[in-house]
Amino acid sequence: MAGSPLSALDVAFLCLESETAPMHMGAVLTFSPREPVDPGRVTALLARRANGIPKLRQHVRTALFPPGAAGWAEDPDFVAADHIRHHRVSTLYEPDPLSAFAARWIAEPLDTGKPLWDLTIVTGLPDGKFALLLKLHHALTDGAGAYAVAVGLLDDVTAPRRAPETTARPARLPEPRSALDTVKDMLGTTLSQAGETAGIASSVMRAARPPLSPVSAPPSAERRLGFVRLPLADLRRVRRAHGGTTNDVVLAVLAGALREWLVNRGKRADGRSLRALIPVSVRGRATEQLGGNKLSGYLCELPVGVDDPVARLRQVRRAMSRNKAAGPSRGAGAFPLLAERVPSVLHRLGTRTAGLAAPMLFDLVVTTVPLPPARLTLDGARMTEVYPFVPLAPRHAVGVAVATYRDTVHIGLQANGAEVSDVGSLRDAVLKSAARLVDAS
Numbered sequence: 168m169a170g171s172p173l174s175a176l177d178v179a180f181l182c183l184e185s186e187t188a189p190m191h192m193g194a195v196l197t198f199s200p201r202e203p204v205d206p207g208r209v210t211a212l213l214a215r216r217a218n219g220i221p222k223l224r225q226h227v228r229t230a231l232f233p234p235g236a237a238g239w240a241e242d243p244d245f246v247a248a249d250h251i252r253h254h255r256v257s258t259l260y261e262p263d264p265l266s267a268f269a270a271r272w273i274a275e276p277l278d279t280g281k282p283l284w285d286l287t288i289v290t291g292l293p294d295g296k297f298a299l300l301l302k303l304h305h306a307l308t309d310g311a312g313a314y315a316v317a318v319g320l321l322d323d324v325t326a327p328r329r330a331p332e333t334t335a336r337p338a339r340l341p342e343p344r345s346a347l348d349t350v351k352d353m354l355g356t357t358l359s360q361a362g363e364t365a366g367i368a369s370s371v372m373r374a375a376r377p378p379l380s381p382v383s384a385p386p387s388a389e390r391r392l393g394f395v396r397l398p399l400a401d402l403r404r405v406r407r408a409h410g411g412t413t414n415d416v417v418l419a420v421l422a423g424a425l426r427e428w429l430v431n432r433g434k435r436a437d438g439r440s441l442r443a444l445i446p447v448s449v450r451g452r453a454t455e456q457l458g459g460n461k462l463s464g465y466l467c468e469l470p471v472g473v474d475d476p477v478a479r480l481r482q483v484r485r486a487m488s489r490n491k492a493a494g495p496s497r498g499a500g501a502f503p504l505l506a507e508r509v510p511s512v513l514h515r516l517g518t519r520t521a522g523l524a525a526p527m528l529f530d531l532v533v534t535t536v537p538l539p540p541a542r543l544t545l546d547g548a549r550m551t552e553v554y555p556f557v558p559l560a561p562r563h564a565v566g567v568a569v570a571t572y573r574d575t576v577h578i579g580l581q582a583n584g585a586e587v588s589d590v591g592s593l594r595d596a597v598l599k600s601a602a603r604l605v606d607a608s
Contacts, residue, residue, distance in 0.1 A: 172238040173227065173306065176462065180305040181227065181237070181279065183561075187386040189276040190305045191283070192313055192568075193556035194536075195269050195394070195579070197298045200548035204297045206253040206288050209546055213286055213299075214247035216320050222307060223247070223316070226282050242282055250284055255291040265289060265298055266392045272300055273556060273581065274390040283307045286320075299545060305558060309462050310536045310568075311448040313555075322544045375527045381434045382425070382441065382530050384564035389584025393594040394554050397576040401605045408608035409477060411484040414535060416604070417569055417576065418443070418487070419480035421533060422469040423600030428593045429471060440468040444529040445487075447495040463495035466529060476604040525560040532557050536570045543572075554579035565593065 173181070184190045198204075217223045224247075228240040256264035268289060277283050283304035290297045301320070303313050318324065402416045422441075429436045445465040467490060470482040536555040543550040555568035556579040564586045568579045578597060582590045 172230070172236060177306045178235065178237055184276065184279060184304075185561075186276060187388050188559060188561045189274070190558050191273075191277050191302050192305060192310065192558060193269075193273045193303075193579075193581075194301045194313070194317065194570075195265070195298055195392075195552075195554045195556075196301070196317075196545075196550055197265075197292070197296055197552040198545050198548035199294070199296050199551050200546070203295060204288075204290055204546075204548065206290055206297075209288055209297075210248060210251050210253065212546055213251055213288075213320055217247040217250065217284075217286075220316060220319050223250075223282055223284055227279060227306070245282060250282065251286045251288070253288045253290070256289060257291060258293070265292060266394055269298075269300055270390045270392040270584075273302065273392065274388055274584075277302065277304050279304070284316075296551070297548070309448060310446065310534055310555070310557075311461070314537050318539070318543075320545075321550070322547070324539060324541045324543065377527070380441070380526045380530045381429055381439070382564040383526050383562050384583035384586035386561070387583050387585030390559075391580075391582040391584050391587055391590040392554075392556065393580035393582070393590040394552070395578040395580065395594050395597045396552070397578065397597075397601050399571060399574050399576055401601065402576060405480070405604050405608045409480055409484075411480065412487075413571070413576075414569075415484050415487055416480065417535075417578075418445075418467065418469065418533065419476065419483045420597060420601045420604060421567060422471050422473075422479050422483065423476055423603060424593060424596035425469060426471040426474070427596040427599065431592055431596070437472050437474075439472040441471050441530040442528070443467050443469050443531055443533045445490075446532065446534045449495055465490035465495070467533075476600070477607050480604065526562050529560075531563055531565055531567065532560060533567045534569070536568060538570050538572050540573075553577050556581045559583060565590075 180190045222239070224241055224245045225239040226242045226245075227237050230236040230238050254268060256268050258264055261267040272287055277285060283306060285300075285302040287300040288297060289300060292298060299320075301313075301317060303316060308316065397417075397420070399413075402413050402420075405416045406413055421443075425441055426436045429439075443466070445467050447463045447465060449461050449463050465487070467483065467486045470479050473479045473482060534555075534557045538553065550572070552575075553570050553572050554577050555570045557566040557568040559566050559581055563583065565580060565582045568581075570577045570579075580590055580593055580597075582593070587593070
């Protein structure tokens, strides 16, 4: 069965793919079952659910026209169970066996000739817990779409009741329009998009700077993962004391952590900032949940040169307020929209080379993955933790993904293994930075 075409941005993520920079997102979900987990039973359950998600049955097929384009097509050899594995860890050899195994797992690129996803069930964890490791290629979907896929694999979540419908006046029929009016509208839209595209391109050029980031890294296929948990109540306490949003507080915590991490690595922090790319979903709320990438972004300077935690938060608040006032379709951070308007053939020719210039625009990615407020389960086992992971851009040392679930903020740290030998120091720095900000509130 034929599927939808890949957007130009989807094609760009495929073209960025390499052995040292695989372009897949990941998530580590842990569960606490009432009875010992049966991996075979969970595998069969996940296979049935995956088979019911059309996107997971499709692979990429190159199109003849337009040049460089591609589309999704039903994989005739698809067997959902072939994408699901089981691994039992041992606590005898690793102090944190789940993160050690997950680091090796996330470093493995997906086979781009097959449906672009992978699941691994991990058993052998303390207290009878098990984990589900989910990998989705960024060409398949963005973070918001990944959430929709993950929820489709878990147990059903009871939908909230809809408000009772009220009687409304009949809608007025639109006035008939002439062909000339229609042409004028199309021309106006085209000119508006052309102006917007030119504005974004100009902003990108102005924002570029020499690639001398203190968190740059050489190409490496090796990865390190870190898991961080922060009480949501603490972050809300900071927000009430100093204003802003919970996301602003998280960014300020990360700025403080990166400051300490730089100093511990013998690098200068004072008078310096690190530029974070904050992806922004422009996905429709109802009809596009399982579609491809619908992304823009903000560029936010993280004030790692500021020692005072409250002053850092104030600077982050001001920066994000400016971004939100401008909107997600303006500024250099909106370059995903620019990529969406570039013909696919040009992505085939130059995206990988252009991707190497990522440090000229930003130093790291900090993304937030939406989760529902309802308690999530798999085969009846309660989900206790969820750590998302964002792909590392070429030459980047670290990437950060954040998910709030129930009363906890979960932070997934992914680091370049050649540059970062111990991600634990960054994990500890996040905890210390959060504690300082809470104490100042």
